[in-house]
Amino acid sequence: MVPDNGSDTQNDTATEVDTETTDPALDSSGAPTSENFGFYHREGQPSGESVELNEDQIAARKKRNVAIAWSLVAFMVVIFLVTVARLSQNVSS
Amino acid sequence: MNQTTNSSVHRAEGEAVSTASPRDYFDLMKPRVMTLVVFTAFAGLIAAPTDVDPFLALISIISLAIGAGAAGALNMAYDADIDATMKRTQKRPVPRGAVSISNAYGMGLVASILSVLMMALAANYLAAGLLAFSIFFYAVIYTMILKRSTPQNIVIGGAAGAFPPMIGWVIATGEISLDAVILFMIIFLWTPPHSWALALYKSGDYAAANVPMMPVAKGAKSTRLQILLYSIVLVIFAGAPVLTGLGGLVYAATSLGGGALFLLLAVRIYKSRAGEAGSAEEGALYAVRAGDKAARDLFAFSIGYLTVLFAALIVEHAFGAYWAVPGVNG
Numbered sequence: 297m298v299p300d301n302g303s304d305t306q307n308d309t310a311t312e313v314d315t316e317t318t319d320p321a322l323d324s325s326g327a328p329t330s331e332n333f334g335f336y337h338r339e340g341q342p343s344g345e346s347v348e349l350n351e352d353q354i355a356a357r358k359k360r361n362v363a364i365a366w367s368l369v370a371f372m373v374v375i376f377l378v379t380v381a382r383l384s385q386n387v388s389s
Numbered sequence: 390m391n392q393t394t395n396s397s398v399h400r401a402e403g404e405a406v407s408t409a410s411p412r413d414y415f416d417l418m419k420p421r422v423m424t425l426v427v428f429t430a431f432a433g434l435i436a437a438p439t440d441v442d443p444f445l446a447l448i449s450i451i452s453l454a455i456g457a458g459a460a461g462a463l464n465m466a467y468d469a470d471i472d473a474t475m476k477r478t479q480k481r482p483v484p485r486g487a488v489s490i491s492n493a494y495g496m497g498l499v500a501s502i503l504s505v506l507m508m509a510l511a512a513n514y515l516a517a518g519l520l521a522f523s524i525f526f527y528a529v530i531y532t533m534i535l536k537r538s539t540p541q542n543i544v545i546g547g548a549a550g551a552f553p554p555m556i557g558w559v560i561a562t563g564e565i566s567l568d569a570v571i572l573f574m575i576i577f578l579w580t581p582p583h584s585w586a587l588a589l590y591k592s593g594d595y596a597a598a599n600v601p602m603m604p605v606a607k608g609a610k611s612t613r614l615q616i617l618l619y620s621i622v623l624v625i626f627a628g629a630p631v632l633t634g635l636g637g638l639v640y641a642a643t644s645l646g647g648g649a650l651f652l653l654l655a656v657r658i659y660k661s662r663a664g665e666a667g668s669a670e671e672g673a674l675y676a677v678r679a680g681d682k683a684a685r686d687l688f689a690f691s692i693g694y695l696t697v698l699f700a701a702l703i704v705e706h707a708f709g710a711y712w713a714v715p716g717v718n719g
Contacts, residue, residue, distance in 0.1 A: 349406055356408040363411035371503065374448060378511050381444055 413487040414496060417465055418458025425695070426457040426553045432699035433557025433572050435706045436635060441561045445511045449560045452507040453553060456520045459500035460549070463528035466493035468536070474598040477591060497528070512560040519559060523552035537599070540606035543588075547580030548573075554699070568635045571626075578623040579695055582616045582655060586688035589613070589664035590681035609664030616687070620655035624648035627698060636702060637711040643701040647694045654687040 349357070430453050434446055465472065465483050473484035482488040488496075501524050509517035531546030539545075554572035559565060585603050588595055589612055592604040603612040627644045630636035636644065663684035705711040 347406060352408050353406045356410055357406075359410055360414075363414075371507075374451075374507065375510065378445065378448055378507070381442060382510070385442065 407487070407489065407492070409482065409487045413482040416482050417462040417488060417493055417496060419461035422461060423454050423457050427454050428696065429576065429699050430553040430557035432702045433554030433569065434561050436568070436702045437558045437561035439561045446560060448511040449508055449516065450557070452504045452511060453520060453556055455500050456504035456508070456524050457553070459497045459504055460524045460527040462493050462497035462500065464532045466490050466497060467528070467532050471598040471600060475594040477594055513563045515563060515565070516556050516559045519552055519556050523549050523556070538601070540601050540603045542601070543584040544581050547577050547584070550580055551576035568630065568633055571629045571633065571635065575623070575627055575698065576695070578619060578626055579691065581619045582623065583688065583691040585612050585616050586658065586684045586691065589658070589684035592664055604664045609662070612664060613659045613661070617655045617659040620651055624652055630702070631714055631717055634713070637705050637713055639705050639710050639712070640701040641714050643697055647697055650690065651694050654683070654690055658683045658687055
């Protein structure tokens with residue numbers, strides 16, 4: 297029993313070590329590995345960023361994203377309204 | 390240590406990330422060209438003898454503007470090397486480094502597809518087909534093939550810019566008629582003297598970029614003669630709408646007065662030594678050396694001439710100012 301318990305304890309410890317060292321996101325020193333596609337880990341969580349952007353780049357990206365979002369919304373609204381206009385034309389004719 | 394190294398690498402990569410604003414992408418679409426496209430297309434739409442739903446007409450014109458802008462973006466993507474060399478175009482978004490070539494291509498292709506789809510939905514398949522063809526003609530035939538290979542680039546490529554009034558007409562009627570072809574031909578014939586006048590006083594720019602524009606390939610004297618010849622044909626042809634009844638008194642008077650001034654400026658260029666002084670010192674569109682003023686004046690006036698010509702059609706057909714010309718279409 298005692299050796300078994302000791303063995304279990306050793307196995308548990310080995311498992312914990314394995315989990316830390318085989319994490320595909322981090323190397324042995326805790327830095328991001330290339331297998332992680334360069335994604336950062338901040339406080340143990342993936343940030344989703346492959347590069348570190350400065351404030352100007354973040355602001356520019358936000359503006360572009362907003363512009364694309366509005367463009368998509370406008371496109372959907374236009375398609376909807378054109379469809380309604382076309383349908384009403386067909387119905388009236 | 391590794392983390393520090395990786396951070397440095399990622400920070401370095403981050404420096405290459407775009408800071409382009411939506412305005413940079415809008416500039417890719419050549420807004421000034423879009424304005425002229427919208428204006429001439431609107432004239433074609435208004436002059437057509439068929440009423441069209443105002444909302445669908447608006448969406449169709451917007452589609453056309455987006456399509457023209459998409460062609461402009463594709464042009465800027467392909468011509469990034471030329472634009473970087475020429476003073477006049479160095480500040481465009483791609484050579485300035487604000488927008489990457491691949492992003493310009495991406496935007497151009499997406500906008501092309503969406504604009505043609507919208508045109509097909511809002512107008513008709515013929516208008517959508519013409520829009521698709523004009524984008525293809527400008528981006529592929531003119532930009533990728535003709536521009537770098539022949540001094541006739543602008544003559545043949547000018548067809549791309551001549552489509553908008555025809556498309557406007559087709560949006561309303563669903564068919565291509567003689568009047569639509571006449572509107573097409575007016576812009577087609579207007580393009581060479583307009584573009585060559587600019588090329589005359591920016592010839593150094595084109596030569597530096599190895600673009601075989603007429604003044605670079607055939608010389609200034611030959612270009613001045615061809616400007617005069619094309620101007621004569623243009624001014625005569627601009628009277629054609631009066632003969633078919635498309636243009637009334639207002640158009641006839643505008644065409645006559647504007648045409649006379651156009652010819653006067655073309656003769657002035659022919660007699661000048663424009664294009665022989667080399668390139669302008671400044672990169673601005675209207676910056677010019679003393680000897681090239683005649684070319685700059687015709688370039689500037691040609692824009693006004695086309696605008697007034699199509700404005701006359703709009704005034705006649707949209708505001709009830711159409712009076713038939715006695716003895717011609719009366």
